[in-house]
Amino acid sequence: MAEVKRPYDASGRREQAAARRRAVVVAAQELFARDGFRATTIAAVARTAGVSAESVYKGFGTKAALAKAVFDRVIAGDDEPVPVALRPDAKAIQAEPDIRVKLALYAEAAAARQVRSAGVQILIRDGRHVDESLEEVWQSLLTERLTGMTMLAEHLHSTGRLRADLDVDEVRDLLWTCISVELYELLVLNRGWTVDRYTTWLTRTLVSALCD
Amino acid sequence: MAEVKRPYDASGRREQAAARRRAVVVAAQELFARDGFRATTIAAVARTAGVSAESVYKGFGTKAALAKAVFDRVIAGDDEPVPVALRPDAKAIQAEPDIRVKLALYAEAAAARQVRSAGVQILIRDGRHVDESLEEVWQSLLTERLTGMTMLAEHLHSTGRLRADLDVDEVRDLLWTCISVELYELLVLNRGWTVDRYTTWLTRTLVSALCD
Incomplete structure (x- = not known):
């Protein structure tokens, strides 16, 4: 037995x-x-x-795979094995009917993730010039962001509330660029903006880029 | 004699x-x-x-000083010893009374400078992780951009045509961020946008960030 x-x-x-x-x-x-x-x-x-x-x-x-695991952990914000897209805040964004409120909720969640993940994103991005094993990790960060923004762009586009001249690809590229670590780095880390000010700016920028 | x-x-x-x-x-x-x-x-x-x-x-x-000289040359676009702010296109921007047209003229000039200078800017920015003599050059690029954008922000603010809640510092930070090589890199070099599309986006982004 x-x-x-x-x-x-x-x-x-x-x-x-x-x-x-x-x-x-x-x-x-x-x-x-x-x-x-x-x-x-x-x-x-x-x-x-x-x-x-x-x-x-x-x-x-590899050590590069460890860096990727650190990124995955800080992006999630906890150790629960639940994909970001299925989390309560993602569901609230999906359910919100007002496009402007929806984008504001998204900007808030994205800013919180940026605060947690900017350090390791920059470590991976800049480290790849010194240690080439990080190049692949950086490329996977960019690709995963594009996949996430494709899903979000499809959802936003399907609401019919975006600027009429935008197709899904353009919405995806604009989202992908707006939530880049580079913009957080320029405004918060370099110009010394507070996270609140960055969040307000991100909301405003998303709304004016995507809505009439 | x-x-x-x-x-x-x-x-x-x-x-x-x-x-x-x-x-x-x-x-x-x-x-x-x-x-x-x-x-x-x-x-x-x-x-x-x-x-x-x-x-x-x-x-x-030093070789780093040579990189700076290359940047200065491509930013100017020629070998004339005339500061960028005193060039004909800068004077036309200054003289333009309509704030939206003014920003469109500026975006066009900035996009042309970006096309010429992105390569050497990225070379300096990324190279500093491998060769620390480039760190000082990169910092001077950032500082010079901030000086230029302070002058432009003061000019734009003095027209009285910007959003009422913006002070000169915020206008400067927004301009400085919008014309960063990082945004050109994300949209044109990474997402494959044409320079025309980038220019249209830059104009739209500047207008919606700065005007009512």
């Missing part, structure tokens, strides 16, 4: 594995922020997380 | 020096575009320009 695996044990092991994985990503996030990408070693991440370097290699493969 | 310097000679020497300097900047522009900043040597620039490496060091000091 010893071979029978009880569901209890399996879920306990899965939870432990998830907790270890989380600890590694949190450690990587801290060390990348403190020391930069290049100076952070997988050994140091493992030590900080209290796991073996071997298990980090097994779980992630 | 041999010591008397005739004006004719002095101006001839100045012209020769200016021509040599121009040849060096043109050579640097070509080699940076073809081989990148790191792989380009001062010796190769000198060889391409047909001058001695010593004279390049004397005239420019």
Whole structure:
């Protein structure tokens, strides 16, 4: 009877594995922020997380993949395995009938994600000039943003409340550009705007780019 | 009487020096575009320009200073020693009474400068992660843009035709952000927009950001 695996044990092991994985990503996030990408070693991440370097290699493969995992974690804002598009705030945006309120709700959510993710986005974007393994990670960030903005553009376009001359592709490109980390960097990190001011600007910019 | 310097000679020497300097900047522009900043040597620039490496060091000091000279040349669009603000297109913008037409004229001029300068701006911005001598050059590009946009913001604000809630600082920050190389890069270089479409977008964005 010893071979029978009880569901209890399996879920306990899965939870432990998830907790270890989380600890590694949190450690990587801290060390990348403190020391930069290049100076952070997988050994140091493992030590900080209290796991073996071997298990980090097994779980992630490369330091660049760790950077991607840090990005995925900060974009989500928590460790729940629920896609961003299915979260309560995304559902509220989808359900909102007024296009201007809808864009304001979206801008607020996008600004909060920007605050959490700008650091690691810039680390990946700029780090790729020094460590080419980050080039692929940066390209996947851009592609994922485009996929997300394609979905949002289709939803917004289907409401029939956008400027009549805009097709879905143009809406996608405008959204993709407006929520770029570069605009957050220029206004908040460089010009010293507060996040509130950036959010107001983002709302206004989205509304005037997309509505009559 | 041999010591008397005739004006004719002095101006001839100045012209020769200016021509040599121009040849060096043109050579640097070509080699940076073809081989990148790191792989380009001062010796190769000198060889391409047909001058001695010593004279390049004397005239420019560092390779980073050469990159700055390339930027200054492409921003101006020619080799005339006339500041951008005193050029005919800048005067036409200043003289235009209709704020929307004024912004459209400005967007057109800014887009043309972007087409000429985006390559070297990106070379400097990204190259600074590999060669730290470019960091200072990049910062001076940002500062010069801010100085230019402060002047333009003061002019636009003085017309009394902008949104009533905008102060000069906000106008400056909005202009500075709208004409950033990053927005050109996102829309034209990344999303493949034509320069015409970018220019139309820039005009529309400036008008809706600054006017009622």
